[in-house]
Amino acid sequence: EVQLVESGGGLVQPGGSLRLSCAASGFTFSSYAMHWVRQAPGKGLEYVSAISSNGGSTYYANSVKGRFTISRDNSKNTLYLQMGSLRAEDMAVYYCATSSSWYSTFDYWGQGTLVTVSS
Amino acid sequence: DIQMTQSPSSLSASVGDRVTITCRASQGIRNDLGWYQQKPGKAPKRLIYAASSLQSGVPSRFSGSGSGTEFTLTISSLQPEDFATYYCLQHNSYPLTFGPGTKVDIK
Numbered sequence: 001e002v003q004l005v006e007s008g009g010g011l012v013q014p015g016g017s018l019r020l021s022c023a024a025s026g027f028t029f030s031s032y033a034m035h036w037v038r039q040a041p042g043k044g045l046e047y048v049s050a051i052s053s054n055g056g057s058t059y060y061a062n063s064v065k066g067r068f069t070i071s072r073d074n075s076k077n078t079l080y081l082q083m084g085s086l087r088a089e090d091m092a093v094y095y096c097a098t099s100s101s102w103y104s105t106f107d108y109w110g111q112g113t114l115v116t117v118s119s
Numbered sequence: 120d121i122q123m124t125q126s127p128s129s130l131s132a133s134v135g136d137r138v139t140i141t142c143r144a145s146q147g148i149r150n151d152l153g154w155y156q157q158k159p160g161k162a163p164k165r166l167i168y169a170a171s172s173l174q175s176g177v178p179s180r181f182s183g184s185g186s187g188t189e190f191t192l193t194i195s196s197l198q199p200e201d202f203a204t205y206y207c208l209q210h211n212s213y214p215l216t217f218g219p220g221t222k223v224d225i226k
Contacts, residue, residue, distance in 0.1 A: 035215075045155075045163065045206055045217040059213050095162055105153035105169075105210045109162040 002026040002108045004096050009113030016086050016117075022079040022096030022110055030054070030074040033099045035106065036081050038092035038115075048094070049081065052102055064090075083115070091117045121145050121209055125218035131226040138194040140221045142207035147187045151211035154183055154192045157220075158203045166205075167192065197223070 008020040022034070036048040049070040050059040058070050069082040079096050093114050097106040122145040132138050142152065150170035155163035165174045167183035170190055180195045194201055202225055207218040 044220045045157075045208075047215045047217065050213070050215070061214055099210070103151070103210055103212075105151075105208060106155075106163075106165065109164070111162055 002098070004098065004108060004110035006094065006096055006110045006113035009094065009115045011116045011118065012086055013119050014087060014117055017082070017084045018086065018115060020081040020083065020094055020096075020113060020115070022081075024077045024079065024098070027098070027108075029072075029077040031100075032107075033102050033104075034070075034072060034079045035097045035099065036070065036079075037095045037097055037106075037109075038090075039095070039112075040089070040092040043092075046092070050102070051079070057102065086115075086117045088117050091115060120214055121148060121212060121216055123207055123209055123216050123218040125205075125207060125221050127221060128219065129222040129224070131224055132197050133226045134197055134199060136197045136226075138197050138201075138223060140192045140205055140223075142185075142190045142192070142218050144188045144190075144209055144211075148209045148211035150186045151209055152183075152185070152190050153208045153210065154181075155206045155208060156201075156203045157206065163206060194223075 003025045005023045035050045051070045067085045071080045093112040095112045096110045098108045124143045126141050152170045154167040157163040171183045182193045204220045204222045206220050
C-alpha cells in the first residue's frame with residue numbers, strides 16, 4: 001500500500017524557517033517525481049514545487065522561489081521542503097504527492113501537515 | 120502560465136441528480152488533465168487521469184471527457200458520499216495549475 005506521511009509542520013514566526021518531510025513507502029520512491037502542494041485555510045490548491053526522480057531537476061512556483069528548497073533522499077525514501085523567510089501567506093496545509101513522471105498527474109497524496117505563520 | 124477556470128464555482132444538487140463540472144484551460148493542453156475530489160480535512164483523491172481514464176477503484180458513475188481547452192467531469196447519479204469539492208489539474212506544462220474548485224453540496 002502506498003503511504004506518504006508528512007511531518008515537520010507547526011507554528012513559526014514571520015521570517016522564520018521550517019523543514020517539512022514526507023516519508024514514502026509502498027512504492028519505488030526513486031522512480032517517481034515528487035511534488036509539494038499547499039492549501040491555505042478555506043482556499044483552493046496551490047502548486048508549490050517539484051523534484052525529478054533522481055533529484056536532478058527542480059521547479060518552484062514564483063511565490064516561493066528563492067525562499068523554499070525542495071530535496072530528496074532516495075536512500076531514505078524521503079522528500080523534504082526547506083522553507084525560509086516565511087510569511088503569513090505561506091500559512092497552509094502542505095501536501096506531498098507523487099507522479100510517475102515529470103509531466104504526469106498526481107497519483108497519490110499524503111495527509112498533509114499544517115504550517116502556521118504567526119507572531 | 121496556463122490558467123485553469125472551473126464552472127460553476129458551487130452547485131447544490133440532490134441525491135440521484137446528474138452533475139456536470141466544466142474546466143477550461145487558457146491554452147491547449149491535449150488531454151493532460153486530471154480530476155480530484157477533496158472532502159473537508161482530507162487530502163485530494165484522484166478520480167480521473169488523462170482527461171477521461173477512470174482511476175482504479177473509483178465508481179463508474181464518475182466520467183471525464185474533453186481535450187485541448189475544454190474538459191468535463193460528470194457524475195451520472197450523485198450519491199451522498201459525493202458531496203465534496205472537485206478540482207481539475209493541468210500537467211501539460213509548468214507551473215502545474217489547479218482550477219479554483221467546484222463545491223458540490225446538498226440541495
